[in-house]
Amino acid sequence: MSQYRSAWQRLGTFMNDRGDVNYSAMCGEAFIYHLIGSRKFENLDRWEQDIIYCTNVLTEFLETGMIKFRRGQKFYDLWGAVGQTMQAYIAEKKAFGLSSGTLTAYHKDLQHFLAYLDTHDIADVHAITATVVISYTATLGFCTPHIRHRRLSIVKGFLRYLYDRGLAAEDGSPLVPRDQYSKQPVLPSTYTRDEIAALIAAIDRSSPKGKRDYAMVLITARLGLRATDVCDLGFENLRWEDSVIILNQRKTGERIELPLLADVGAALIDYLKYGRPVSELPFIFLHVNPPYDRLNRTTLHSIVSLYLRRAGIVFEKERRHGPHALRHSLAGVLLAKKTPVPVIAAVLGHRSTESARFYLRIDLQALRQCALKVPAVPPAFYVGRSSR
Template sequence: MEEKLKTLEVLASDVTGYLEKLSYSESRISQYRSAWQRVAKFMKENELLSYSAAVGEAFIYHLIGDRKFDNLDRWEKDIIQCANVLTEFLETGAVKFRRCQKFRDLKGAVGHTMQEYIAYKKSYGISRVTIEGYKHCFQHFLCYLDDNGINDVSPINQQLLINYGNQLGFCTPDFRHRSLSVIKGFLRYLYDRGITDRDYSRTVPKDKYTRQPKIPSTYTGEEVEALIASIERSSPKGKRDYAMVLITARLGLRATDVCCLTFGNIHWEESKIVLNQQKTGERIELPLLSEIGEAIIDYLKYGRPESALPYIFLHVNHPYDRLNRSTLHSIICLYLRRAGIHYEKERRHGPHALRHSLAGVLLAKKTPIPVISEVLGHQSTESTRYYLRIDLNSLRQCALEVPLVSSTFYEGRVTR
């Protein structure tokens, strides 16, 4: 694909006009301009006439240097975000970037080999999130190798790997498990490619980590109703939020599926919502409850901006693109606070918590597991059994009585 190029002056002017249309404040736009001046200085020093995605990436690496991203100052991370906005607009013609991407540079001969391994894994279609996880683990391992004066893969041996495994004992069990797994695959790759003459993947320390699934976070029926009642529906945003929260709470749809709902998914004549789930690809049919249908109609008639997009729920402000799941998460958090519902750190507070809560309500009504599985769109009832742990009334029926201890049990025992 041909790389997109544009002079920085023209690109900055286009982005500024775009941000002004989005009602960005003058102070925020001024911060962008200040950061772009640093980009302009970098381009001048390197005799670069046009801006491209590669130029933006080179500037970011120049700014970071040999430091870790997490050690950067807040203002430096903000400059990186401003540079990313230039690239985002150049590539897509829009600005949807909201978070500062973490650049994990794998340097040196070992780092280059790690990058080749990531490219090899990428050819098998692993996701961007998985790739970032690989980079995170490799960066940690690379720092360990640097601290021990190792700048090539050939000196890696069993003792070094054992020592590294011991050092990982200070990390979380999840990160330790993932790191050892990634490094094991990397070492096997080195041996298969003939880069090393011994398969050191067999010497990577084993851990007994077993990921324990967390108990699903749920809210009571009263809390869910208070959440829904807290949504003020006189504005376009309120009408949209009410319909989305109602679909999530009453039907248990995943956040991505709610955000991706199209007009074709609503079968008005049959009073059904029919879609292929984003996560599983499985088709699911759910009843179009009257209150949900009325909420959608209210939004379409009096709240939805004019747009040719097929998606039902759109942003309130220009550009009127569809929402993503993180936006729905923020929406639900907002109304939880407005409803005065307090949630602890252990209790999740996003769309998935409403999905869990629906499962809890169905279990309390003695709904059979296969029916709950169909409602939630699970491929297997085994996934639905995950929710059995929140059915406290049924769990109490499984409890065994503890027999009383005879008084003679303590006779002859010495109290220390």
């Protein structure tokens, strides 16, 4: 508590000096850069790194209303004059509504580019020449295709930003080579109806933890909610009088209304009456042991994996074994029942039917109807080949 208080007092002094009345994420970022100056994060003293952590926690609580158990993400510092320009570029991207995960990727990859410039004594954006860009791209040869593609794309966007804002005399983005990267589609991991039934049956509902786990797994398997939405589920989302669950999805922001099925409702009542610890938090699912805080999606992933193993269900390395696999499995069940794609999209909360078409590749019965007959091989083909 003393550490948080001390860090936020420094932050308050910084805000007073700037005349800031309300705290914001950009205010916190400005304070961090004011603290570290031109130094690198790894060269800071421990107390300075702790101040950065406390500031990030405050931003996290401001934007999400909660604090994760694990330490916040590493702060990817962007130092010097070039780093300040990169910060401005990222701030512009943030204004466009990019997600926090995407912005973290921008910080990380631009820091990688900045480190390369730093080792070559380039401290001004005007010194980023064609030779520098080509030499940097050559260093990415040992990266995975995905990482290389991402870094090239982000650096290319940054170089275009420099030219568009008049910070560079020439547009350096065409110098970034095309890497011909294409993300290969992966088949969704699914489980059969019997496997899902075995998974649910493996949960011992005699304990508070079992009651909670049973309700969470049942909601995921029956309704196909994403793990984050299950963990965020609050009392206000349950409309008992109408037998529906209404919520705004974390990933898409889209409002979704799902039926409160009888077995799901019974599981929720059993947990709320006999399993949930006493707490004023608005979240339904809480930790079994104090502090009774909300769960996160990694915990739900561990819960699903645990009961898959207890049920004796073998999952290969290629088949995922978390809550998202249960979501995919629900889509498979709906496809087997000849449910129209628009209905599946509505059930799973997709913005468009195009997203739901992703699951068509697991409908083997329908795919067999699309298979073309293999033409017969003429007998002349085998003439003279029997001795080979």
